[in-house]
Amino acid sequence: MSKNKRTAIEPTRQENYSEWYQQVIKAADLAENSEVRGCMVIKPWGYAIWENIQRVLDRMFRETGHRNAYFPIFIPKSYFEKEAEHVEGFAKECAIVTHSRLEPDDSGGLKVAGELTEPYIVRPTSETIIGASFAKWVNSYRDLPLLINQWANIVRWEMRTRLFLRTAEFLWQEWHTVHETQEEAMEETMQMLQVYATFAQDYLAIPVIQGEKTEGEKFPGAVNTYSIEAMMQDKKALQSGTSHFLGQNFAKASQIRYQNRDGEFDYAWTTSWGVSTRLIGALIMAHSDDNGFVIPPMIAPAHIAIIPIYRDDEEKEAVLKVAKEIQNSFKKTMLEDVPVYTELDDRDLTSSERNWYWIKKGIPLRIEIGPRDVASQSVMLARRDKEPRDKVSVPLTELKEQALAMLKDMQAGIYARALAFRNENTIKIDDNKEFYKYFTPKNAEQPEIHGGFALSHWCGWMECEERIKDDLKVTVRCIPFDQPEEDGACISCGKPSQRRVIFAKSY
DSSP states (O other), rough: OOTTTTSSSSSSOOOOHHHHHHHHHHHOOOOOOOOSSTOOEEOOHHHHHHOOOOOHHHHHHHTOOOOOOOOOOOEEEHTTEEEHHHHHGGGGGGGEEEEEEEEEEESEEOOOOOOOEEEEEEOOHHHHHHHHHHHOOOOOGOOHHHHEEEEEEOOOOOOBBBBTBBBEEEEEEEEEEESSSSHHHHHHHHHHHHHHHHHHTTSSOOOEEEOOTTTTOOOOSSEEEEEEEOOTSOOEEEEEEEEEETTTHHHHHOEEEEEETTSOEEEEEEEEEEEEEEEHHHHHHHHHHHHTTOOOOOOOOOEEEEEOOOHHHHHHHHHHHHHHHHHHHHTTTTEEEEEEEEEEEESSSSHHHHHHHHHHHHHHEEEOOOOHHHHTTEEEEEESSSOOOOEEEEEEGHHHHHHHHHHHHHHHHHHHHHHHHHHHEEOOOOHHHHHHHHHHSSOOOOOOSSSEEEEEESSSSSHHHHHHHHHOOOOEEEEEEOOOOOEEEEETTOOOEEEEEEOOBBO
């Protein structure tokens, strides 16, 4: 890091949060914009985080009885037309394939040819194409429940994109399940919402609020949508996972019928739910600081960077020998259910350059070892959640034990810090003027970080929700499960209300 810089990342969060976010991604080498408009290239450090998300969630899904499959990326337009509300919700985001080949043209270039008899939609979500398979797979109540997931890419033609948070193509998982009864489908919907909440809190170290979406915010075609909502460091909300009770809407559209226990045919009850690579954006915005990325150990691509320090070949040989022994000592070591990975960085750079490289990438622990450390049989150990120069000397005989203890402490501390931040920036507001003031920046031209989560009463009318959205760009993030019924007045119109909801600006 340059001596003239105040922090490794400029601008800071307070100076320009949006640009700070982009610079953290760049400094950590997580991803970059593609030559294809609106798409991103996820680089190895960023993709390793996604692989860890997949690994953990896949295990949690299998433990709840679900299995993976894969379905086509192309969906016939006629499939979308079967469910009117669904197609209306995604119509403006669809990428459409209308031709099947390219042919040489007269100028030496290529022209589009082979017009399709029916256009294909490039998968924005898979309810309709999966429903076509389910209609063939389900014949009797004995075939139920059917619990299927796919890991896939999704295309939604976004006009304003931002790495990880909103891109034309992104990665996700989508579960689709079929049930015999409404009660079983609802149990599935709520069970998987809890799985997402547990994952977010135990692995991503992100505290989330579970609740139901309003009619205006629910998934197109769903009967009910439930979500987990997290607060980022700019006090905006990020929807971090959704679970949808689809009722019989998609079953009727796709003709998913089964012979019931009385020998009659009924339409099945279905659900769908998913999370995406926006969880990596959540990690960045919830935990990172003005020196770069901060990764909770339970989801980190690697946990320890070993940085040997030497001046000549003789010192190099002695230091590298011990550094490699340290690296080998961590093989097959586990942090709860996560393998501990190390990186030995002996590149031809100064120790300061290598230190800052790993600080900006967010690796949880850094081990520095030089000739004096070799002589004293110790190392210098630094934590990413402390100041960069805050290091402690640790004997080699205690290194593994202390490193694991630090990783566990970091995981708990990162979560506690995020929870404290959310609690500090969540307030009850009952006065309309105070509500508008809370969500209005003092500097309209270059808005400062402001607002947070407002727990306010809402009457349930979409008109009130839309008015607040139009005036302030604030929406009802969810109707929290943990809010008790209480008498109050709608923050917008003043009509009676029985429960507080979470209002916030969001991504």
